Amino acid sequence: MLRTLLLFFHLILFCLLLTYCKPVSEHQSGESAVSTDSSLVEAWVTYGDQSALLERQNQPIHFQQDTSKATPVIMVDASQKFQQMEGFGASLTGSSAFVINQKLSSSQRKELLQELFTSQGINLSYIRMTIGASDFSLSNYTYHDIDTSLKDPELEKFSIEPDQEDVVPVLKDIFDLQPSIKLMGTPWSPPSWMKSSKNFIGGKLLPEAYDAYASYFVKYIQAFASEGITVDAVTIQNEPQFEARYPSLLMSAAEQAQFIKNHLGPAFSKNKINSKIVVYDHNWDTPQYPIEIMNDAEAKKYVAGSAFHCYAGKVEDMSKVHEAHPDKGLYFTECSGGEWAPVFGDNLKWSVGNLIIGATRNWSKNVLLWNLALDENHGPTNRGCMDCRGVVTVNSKTGDITRNVEYYILGHASKFIKPGAYRIASTEKTANALQHVVFLNPDGSRAMIVLNSGTTYQTFHVQEQGRSFPFSLKAGGVATLVWRGLKS
Known part of the structure; x- marks a missing residue:
């Protein structure tokens, strides 16, 4: 009986891990609702080798108090608004x-x-x-x-x-x-x-x-x-x-x-x-x-x-x-x-x-x-x-x-990026192969698109409102990163 329970437990654990790790392609994924957790960042990626196609990343990404000193930094400033989309x-x-x-x-x-x-x-x-x-x-x-x-x-x-x-x-x-x-x-x-x-x-x-x-x-x-x-x-x-x-x-x-x-x-x-x-x-x-x-x-x-x-x-x-x-x-x-x-x-x-x-x-x-x-x-x-x-x-x-x-x-x-969004400021501290643009949606969420136009893997930080998060992107890869800003 104990052996049966242990086997059942391991089977359940294995299934949960499979569900968590499974990549989700866009046309299978359903609606993308931005988390209400202002510390959480959602990421979707596409790679030039097609190993990921608008695929949601299940590994949690969280803002932390700013620790972005060792890598290229993209600084976001929602107070600087440009054209409305x-x-x-x-x-x-x-x-x-x-x-x-x-x-x-x-x-x-x-x-x-x-x-x-x-x-x-x-x-x-x-x-x-x-x-x-x-x-x-x-x-x-x-x-x-x-x-x-x-x-x-x-x-x-x-x-x-x-x-x-x-x-x-x-x-x-x-x-x-x-x-x-x-x-x-x-x-x-x-x-x-x-x-x-x-x-x-x-x-x-x-x-x-x-x-x-x-x-x-x-x-x-x-x-x-x-x-x-x-x-x-x-x-x-x-x-x-x-x-x-x-x-x-x-x-x-x-x-x-x-x-x-x-x-x-x-x-x-x-x-x-x-x-x-x-x-x-x-x-x-x-x-x-x-x-x-x-x-x-x-x-x-x-x-x-x-x-x-x-x-x-x-x-x-x-x-x-x-x-x-x-x-x-x-x-x-x-x-x-x-x-x-x-x-x-x-x-x-x-x-x-x-x-x-x-x-x-x-x-x-x-x-x-x-x-x-x-x-x-x-x-x-x-x-x-x-x-x-x-x-x-x-x-x-x-x-x-x-x-x-x-x-x-x-x-x-x-x-x-929702109709009515504004493009907002995004600048880099360190020269690198990253191209990027950021938008402020009508609901207050941010959507950043990042392209690694270089030939090597890039790790960088995104910084906003005194906090930052790290992200890594393959050469030739594209990511959309979505998060909520802190309430002022």
Whole structure:
């Protein structure tokens, strides 16, 4: 009998130890609730070798009275607040909506959207959508396609019917899961009859079509509002300096300024449209473009900020716009992964360093990647990128989901940094290979993202309010550290 009891006791102890030590992957982990214990720190890590993927660390970490003298120290100061965050996410392109809506069963679709847009998963909080077709749509279209020999300045034939098949249903499902999610709309091309090229590709917006195009934006926002979908912001044009072989439009800074101050801004005011107007929406390398627009005081009064992509220039160029116009917001709206960069660890390090940490340290209020979902062939495409990678890949035959590196890149931020959070100060005492950024959430919790961009294991301390805790991170690893501050 005694031997049986001892065996039973050891079996129970073994099971408890297994439960404690078992790593928990993000898409299995459920909701991350910050402990009410102000001395406790929660840690989630991803390693470049994929041995941990947004995995919660079960080893307890506690603040202690400051003992941070022997290692690099990251000092956090919540009294220094910078920009207020609006969210993290990706673009629901026509292709993304198609693979989610058409290539998944009802239960698979529900499960994926819950994983992407609730606190049980990575809790994405910002979506970008295309106003009409893009390079990731099933075909070319706008919401007002008529014969180019005709004109309809009152837009009586305006219709979002092309998006009713996939985009609208998926957006409705997302808004049901997260009613406060931010949505930004971006056009790749105006209707062809408004353009000098008379087709979807390239050309300029005709001056005589400026009023009609302003009305087009108004009708777009109103049409989606009638579906229960709130458009929080619009940009004037995707990549306005690039004449692509897919839907596109060339538009100079001077033309955007004229369109905003004399047409779009007044149209929004007249129709009581509260959606933000965001300018530029192109690469880091031309900060002078949005600066020129906002140097026009009449245009600036309608502008909420400027948007950037990652494909040229440096992330620090965003700060040049902040320095010129510190009263206006900055948004990071597009960067795609792809098969040109297949190594998980390299992508993790570059994107966390330049986008999640870099863009927010350079004043961005959000971070958005490109396609939310694509199929196993990197599509469907519309004469655009043939090897772009979605945040997730949907197998069009089986419905199986592959969570790509972009999923974990976003998850390290979106799951822990809440809309309304402020970036706060974080500085280092000792030079080292650590990159970091810290946010103060509306509930008072702190969320720090740390990247070890070096080639060796790093041990460091995080110091705040006269206390500190130690943490160690593999080379190329990323950690999100979450804790509550002391009550003042």
